[in-house]
Amino acid sequence: MADPGTVMLAIDTSTDTSSIALYSASHLSELSWHAGRNQTQTLLVQIEHLLTLNRLTLDHIGAVAVTVGPGMFNGLRVGLSTAKGLGFGRSIPVYGIDTLDVTAYPHRTSADSIRAFVPAGRGRVVSGDYRKRSGRWTRSGDPQNRDFSEIAAGVGANTIIIGEIPSAVEPGLLENGSELLPLLSLRARRPGNLAELGWRRWQAGEPDESATIEPLYVHGTRRAT
Amino acid sequence: MLILGIETSCDETSAAVVSDGQVILSNVIRSQEDLHERYGGVVPELASRRHVTAIIPVIDLALRDAGVSKDEIDAIAVTEGPGLAGSLLVGMNTAKALSMAWDVPLIPVNHLEGHIYSNWLTEDQSDSTFQPPRFPCVCLIVSGGHTELVLIRDHGHFEVLGRTIDDAAGEAFDKGARILRLGFPGGPAIQRASAEGKMGRHTFPRAWLGDSYDFSFSGLKTALLREVEKYKREPSRPKKVVSTDPFPVHEPPEYSPNMPASDIAADFQDAIVDVLVKKTERAAQEHRASMVVLAGGVAANSLLRKRLENALSVPLRSPSLRLCTDNGAMIAGAGYYLYQRGIIASFDLDISPQLPLVSDTALEPS
Numbered sequence: 001m002a003d004p005g006t007v008m009l010a011i012d013t014s015t016d017t018s019s020i021a022l023y024s025a026s027h028l029s030e031l032s033w034h035a036g037r038n039q040t041q042t043l044l045v046q047i048e049h050l051l052t053l054n055r056l057t058l059d060h061i062g063a064v065a066v067t068v069g070p071g072m073f074n075g076l077r078v079g080l081s082t083a084k085g086l087g088f089g090r091s092i093p094v095y096g097i098d099t100l101d102v103t104a105y106p107h108r109t110s111a112d113s114i115r116a117f118v119p120a121g122r123g124r125v126v127s128g129d130y131r132k133r134s135g136r137w138t139r140s141g142d143p144q145n146r147d148f149s150e151i152a153a154g155v156g157a158n159t160i161i162i163g164e165i166p167s168a169v170e171p172g173l174l175e176n177g178s179e180l181l182p183l184l185s186l187r188a189r190r191p192g193n194l195a196e197l198g199w200r201r202w203q204a205g206e207p208d209e210s211a212t213i214e215p216l217y218v219h220g221t222r223r224a225t
Numbered sequence: 226m227l228i229l230g231i232e233t234s235c236d237e238t239s240a241a242v243v244s245d246g247q248v249i250l251s252n253v254i255r256s257q258e259d260l261h262e263r264y265g266g267v268v269p270e271l272a273s274r275r276h277v278t279a280i281i282p283v284i285d286l287a288l289r290d291a292g293v294s295k296d297e298i299d300a301i302a303v304t305e306g307p308g309l310a311g312s313l314l315v316g317m318n319t320a321k322a323l324s325m326a327w328d329v330p331l332i333p334v335n336h337l338e339g340h341i342y343s344n345w346l347t348e349d350q351s352d353s354t355f356q357p358p359r360f361p362c363v364c365l366i367v368s369g370g371h372t373e374l375v376l377i378r379d380h381g382h383f384e385v386l387g388r389t390i391d392d393a394a395g396e397a398f399d400k401g402a403r404i405l406r407l408g409f410p411g412g413p414a415i416q417r418a419s420a421e422g423k424m425g426r427h428t429f430p431r432a433w434l435g436d437s438y439d440f441s442f443s444g445l446k447t448a449l450l451r452e453v454e455k456y457k458r459e460p461s462r463p464k465k466v467v468s469t470d471p472f473p474v475h476e477p478p479e480y481s482p483n484m485p486a487s488d489i490a491a492d493f494q495d496a497i498v499d500v501l502v503k504k505t506e507r508a509a510q511e512h513r514a515s516m517v518v519l520a521g522g523v524a525a526n527s528l529l530r531k532r533l534e535n536a537l538s539v540p541l542r543s544p545s546l547r548l549c550t551d552n553g554a555m556i557a558g559a560g561y562y563l564y565q566r567g568i569i570a571s572f573d574l575d576i577s578p579q580l581p582l583v584s585d586t587a588l589e590p591s
């Protein structure tokens with residue numbers, strides 16, 4: 001399928017749903033599973049599994065993309081430690097990608113505004129608002145740490161709400177006609193999107209970040225840990 | 226056999242290269258003391274964050290210091306537990322990724338077993354007189370997180386004779402130093418103050434707990450609080466109204482300037498050391514130990530070393546001061562003997578924050 005050093009490995013352990021992808025110029029292979037707190041136990045096993053399924057070995061991996069957050073702090077550390085270990089161990093570049101950017105990425109061609117969510121644990125979510133500005137897709141403002149109940153606070157008409165949202169909150173959002181809430185398969189974060197964001201940076205020859213990347217810790221206004 | 230040892234269970238990020246479980250080729254320890262000082266103790270979330278940024282530079286330096294390249298490493302040993310979950314998982318996931326990247330075995334090491342094996346290490350490559358400890362031996366592990374008295378009959382054969390039922394000895398030192406405003410970490414701070422103080426003016430309780438080898442230090446802390454109560458006074462400056470720090474900053478109490486902090490520290494230290502020495506001595510006698518070995522951060526305490534040496538009728542062995550703190554070399558050292566016994570892990574290995582010290586081998590019938 002590929003020559004040595006030409007495939008990108010993507011790792012996303014930002015939340016309870018872990019996912020990985022292998023991405024090359026012509027192929028995409030994705031795997032996601034509910035890892036919960038078993039990220040340390042399952043991540044490397046699944047990476048090996050996905051490589052085997054695709055008849056690839058570690059030699060084919062030429063770069064790693066990893067989500068840096070926002071998300072669950074310990075989950076982010078699992079992904080980053082693994083990505084850094086692989087990057088350092090194989091002497092290949094690592095690229096850190098914002099988890100909210102990954103979430104919003106598939107909707108970048110939409111004319112509507114986007115509010116992307118990532119669960120942050122303990123009844124909290126982190127959100128980022130995206131919109132088209134003079135034809136360019138940009139995030140407005142810093143990510144916000146919110147309570148679940150404030151998920152739709154301040155969103156205007158025709159705002160698409162995407163990301164992993166707890167099912168208890170969904171009915172309220174659907175009743176409220178001003179927002180658009182796509183079905184789960186259309187709004188869940190996908191590792192292929194992460195891989196593609198990383199791939200672009202790799203192909204553009206951006207420098208390796210393995211020595212410097214650290215998780216993006218977004219605290220709430222109240223004390224959070 | 227060259228083993229890379231990785232240790233991130235608490236607030237030191239460390240990596241080391243050790244040859245055949247004995248000779249330390251490198252041992253890089255990045256301490257976080259500066260980070261936690263203002264909180265008066267280790268803040269787990271902050272410790273985990275520092276590990277993420279420190280881990281790769283520390284491993285890189287450990288390989289450079291040892292003068293070995295990545296492909297010369299034969300195995301990776303990593304702390305599985307006990308320790309802080311967020312900290313442990315940084316070392317564990319990095320170690321697993323390196324094990325996959327280099328296609329070498331991954332050896333899971335109990336942190337306490339690591340401390341024990343700091344006594345099997347030497348930093349001097351040319352020392353031909355170096356002898357590893359002899360079995361059976363009694364090991365006193367004393368650190369910020371642990372106080373355990375262990376009987377070791379052979380490699381991999383551990384019998385925990387006693388452990389603390391509340392605070393660890395190092396924790397007692399930390400809390401004591403915090404109460405007396407002597408700084409962090411508490412062990413060295415109390416020892417420094419004690420050196421200037423006079424002993425015997427304050428009485429602190431010793432929890433003997435009957436014939437048990439268990440320890441208890443929480444009553445000592447309560448007694449200390451009672452002792453300093455009479456010197457307490459209202460803060461001279463108004464309390465800060467708002468703190469932007471997401472973690473609670475330690476606000477030390479204020480005392481009258483004539484509080485004899487050094488004298489109190491000396492008696493407080495004496496009370497801790499007294500119990501540690503007597504129980505260790507009794508355990509060594511009862512189990513006919515051929516020697517006693519010390520391990521853990523509190524093993525650096527010079528009063529403890531001196532008193533033990535005087536009390537014991539068998540030789541005492543203590544690691545160098547550098548090997549008393551948490552370090553990667555002790556993990557690589559213990560990892561070597563685990564590997565000899567065929568203990569290696571698969572990629573589904575998880576961290577184990579509450580991991581107890583248990584034997585992995587049965588004794589040969591004698």
Ligand SMILES: [Zn+2]
Nearest residue numbers: 336340368551
């Ligand atoms: Zn320790």
